[in-house]
Amino acid sequence: MEMGPLQHVYQRPGPFVTAYLDTSGDAEDAAKAIELRWRAVREGLQEQGADDADLTAIEEHVREHRAQTGQRGQVLVAEGGEVVLQDELPAPPTDLPAEEQAYVGPLPHLMPYLRRCMTKVPFLIADVEHTGADLTLVRGPGETDEIRVDGEQHPVHKTRSGDEENHQRFHMAVEERWKRNAEATAGEITERARKIGAQAVVLTGEDQQRSLVHALLGDAQDLVVEPQSRQVSREELRQEITRAVHAAQISEVVEEFRREAGRGGRAVEGWQDTVEALRRGQVRTLLWTTDDDHAGDLHIGAGPMELAADERSIKETGGEIIGDVPASAAVVRALAGADAGLVITDPDAVDLTGGIGAVLRYRAA
Incomplete structure (x- = not known):
């Protein structure tokens, strides 16, 4: 997961108010239930000295939220009387x-929030036929859009009537329409996949047309995955695709980390070396295997790369300490500032000192 899209949040001076809210809509009076949950969260924020303007901004978002059935949640971050980040949680x-x-x-x-975002893998399902395709855009749990792609309708079926010459001409006309419809479908798949940042594309439907579409996808061919079974619900398919994409991403980063660490190359682990690499802007992808989202505190300065366990490290470079924060908060800001990536996995995937490590852009001199 790339952290660059969060840069706009950290361009604000702070302080920040962060609220995680259960917005499940299964209760008989869902809106009232959500309001009561927000009151409890608000009390906790007030006890910590949250600014009234920030609380009001979040409350307005909560009131405008339209309850939907199912188990879900939201994260809301406010600063300076504005909500600067709002997103749905899958649970x-x-x-x-x-x-x-x-x-x-x-x-x-x-x-x-980022830990939960790992279960939100956007992907696209294309149910392909000779006359077009039905596209399902899946952004996350309960977040789908249905789109119909209509191609040329007639003729699209081959027949055996007529003399041999007309028969061949008709078949060629049909196959040309199949190809044109496949081109239209492939173009729509490519564009829609780009817009939602799809990490996978699943092709179902008529075998011959599916093969035509696949061949015309261009760069999007790399996203095509084959599900274990097509006889599953959309939610089961979403979970399968999510697991497969995560496993592939984690495997790729872990393999590179082990390779670089084994030869003393572009890899570090442990808090001291990883924080130093973050300070230098060396980190390309950070590996986080600890279940502890606090993992102690770090000192921070005003700049995104100003983080340290020792105050002197910040002061010696002309920075000023603006506070102590959970280590994870300082790490995420540094990753966003460096436009770096984050991979969260369990310790079984890779054994890291302190539950943290990184693949670097370059070795330290």
């Missing part, structure tokens, strides 16, 4: 301790 944040559901500090507390 209620009820597993978070109360102090993490409501957090006020110099930086937003985003690691719980």
Whole structure:
């Protein structure tokens, strides 16, 4: 997951108010239930000295939220009387301790959000036929759009009537229409996949037309995956694709980390070396295997790369300490500032000192 899109959040001076809210819509009076949950979170924020303008901004978003059925949640971050980040969570944040559901500090507390975002893999399903295709755009749990791609309708079926010459001419006309419809479908798939940032494309439907579309996808061919079974629900397919994409991403980064670490190359692990690499802007992808989203505190300065366990490291470079924050909050800001990536996995995938490591852009001199 690339952290660059979060840069706009960290361009704000702070302090920040971070709220994780259960917005599940299964209760009989869902709107009232959500309001009551927000009151509890708001009380926790007020106890930490949250600015009234920030609380009002979040409350307006909560009131405007349209309850939907199913188990879900939201993360909301406010600063300077504005909501600067709002996103859906794939499940209620009820597993978070109360102090993490409501957090006020110099930086937003985003690691719980990012951990949950790992289950949001956007992908596209194309049910292909000779006359077009039905596209399903899946952004995450419960977030889908249906789009119909209509191609030329007649003739699209071959027949055996007529003399041999007319028969061949008719078949060629049909195959040309198949190809033109495949081109239209492939173009729409490519464009829609780009717009939603799809990490996978699943092709179903008529075998021959599916092969034509696949051949015309261009760069999007690399996204095509084959599900284990086509006889599953959309939610089961979403979960399967999510697991497959995550496994591939984690495997790729872990393999590179091990290769570089084994030859003393572009890899570091442990808090001291990884934080130093973050300070230098060396980190390309950070590996995080700890379940502890606090993992102690770090000192921070005003700049995104100003983080350290030792105050002197910041002061010696002319910076000023603006506060102490959970280590994960400082790390995420540094990753966003460096436009670096983050991979969250469990310790079984890779054994890292302190639960943290990184693949670097370059070796330190």
